Amino acid sequence: MTDIAAPALAARHAWIAEARSTMALAWPMILTNLAQTGMTATDVLMMGRLGPDAVAAGALAANLYFAVLIFGIGVVAAAAPMIAAERGRNRHAVREVRRTVRQGLWTSVMIALPSWALLWNGEAILLLMRQEPALAAAAGAYLRPLMISLLPFLAYLVLRSFIAALERPRWALLACLVALVFNVGANWVLMFGHLGSPALGLTGSGIATALSSFLMFGLLAAVVMLDRRFRRYRLFGRFWRPDLPRLAAFWKLGLPIGATLFFEVSIFNAAVFLMGLIGSAELAAHAIAIQIASLTFMVPMGFSQAVTVRVGLFFGARDPAGVRLAGWTAFALGIGFMALMALLMVAAPRLLISAFLDLDAPANAAVIEIAVLFLAMAAIFQVADGAQVLGGGMLRGLHDTRMPMIYALAGYWGIGLPLGVVLGFLTPLGGAGIWLGLAAGLAVVAVLMTLRWLRRERLGLMASDTRSSGR
DSSP states (O other), rough: OOHHHHHHHHHHHHHHHHHHHOOOOOOHHHHHHHHHHHHHHHHHHHHHHHHHHHHHHHHHHHHHHHHHHHHHHHHTTTTHHHHHHHHHHHHHHHHHHHHHHHHHHHHHHHHHHHHHHHHTTTTHHHHHHOOHHHHHHHHHHHHHHGGGGHHHHHHHHHHHHHHTTTTOOOHHHHHHHHHHHHHHHHHHHHHHOOOTTTTHHHHHHHHHHHHHHHHOOOOOOHHHHSSSHHHHHTTTTTTTTTOHHHHHHHHHHHHHHHHHHHHHHHHHHHHHHHHHHHHHHHHHHHHHHHHHHHHHHHHHHHHHHHHHHHHHHHHHTTTTHHHHHHHHHHHHHHHHOOOOOOOHHHOOOOHHTTTTSOOOGGGHHHHHHHHHHHHHHHHHTHHHHHHEEEEEEHHHHTTHHHHHHEEEEEIIIIIIIIHHHHHHHHTTTTTHHHHHHHHHHHHHHHHHHHHHHHHHHHGGGGGGOOOGGTO
């Protein structure tokens, strides 16, 4: 073997080994994300059997709920890079890991309480947004039981970050799959009045999702208390004791992540409300198209969560080469998948839509035609959407969260939303114009995130110090 070939072969083996490590960590996270989204998708699928108006009302409620939830998801996401960095420094750390998990659970409560107060008034909020009164009333009935699921879901995510940072994510997947199956059955009983239950419609769907979230958290809590690999951390022991320094550190890292995710998701929520101003057919079509796009997004999201852990481990170990390798490996895997999904959306849109609506029903014809167009728009931004979420996950592994927050604000609300409003309401494009605006915002953020990673990667760990995360 030549002197030139040996380093090349070693580099190839390193890429393959990292790809395997990333996949081993990512695939349970991907399936968990899909199962979590599957609960919402199940709700939408069953709402479709109640009619297009139920789908539209459910979309309004779910998007208002998710606008609040996503902020909490971002804040508690700080648990993963904090635990990973600590384990990179000391593979046998217990106390520091426990401190982070406990403050993540405290944070879940801190977020849930004011969120419940806000979401209880969901119908009034939707009316202020000039949504149709009938749709707002139905959405409010769905939202009030649904909002209860926020606390157990955030607490579940903290525990999921804990076991993921220990590179054992399969328990979280199992808990989520059990909850998904339960959610299907509970929806069937409560929405449609089976097994002696009254037919509660959208309210029943909200109750089903809340019960499923409690089940999901309860199962994972039982695992971390009983499994010998996790119970030594004693995560729930003396839970009530305050730890203000760690709580402050948690929020310092997590608050920009929460704001970043809020800026991203809220622009999609704004698109839902804008669609409602255009028409109920556009709103129903948007709900279907965005649900399909959300399902594909769960794969790069899983890679993003995995790369946060992988980069975080190398970051804690002060290994620049490992940071670089982990970041680019996950980026390549996630982008490749999203390119394939873009092709599927263009090649077989009606096949995808058939999961939500009966293609042969004349009453659905207008919605189906618009949904086909929206899926073509969704295909345009698949790669950009994957790039921005992967870039954010890579940077979170370096505890770099403030600049990505600024990029998200500028890209989504400075460019994407204004452009979507102009194209949607001042041109004949209508709903398609709103989707084009979304695509533009995602593309801008994707470019900025990637350039940020390139800069941090070139400078190495000296630029990745947590004290420099805002520069």
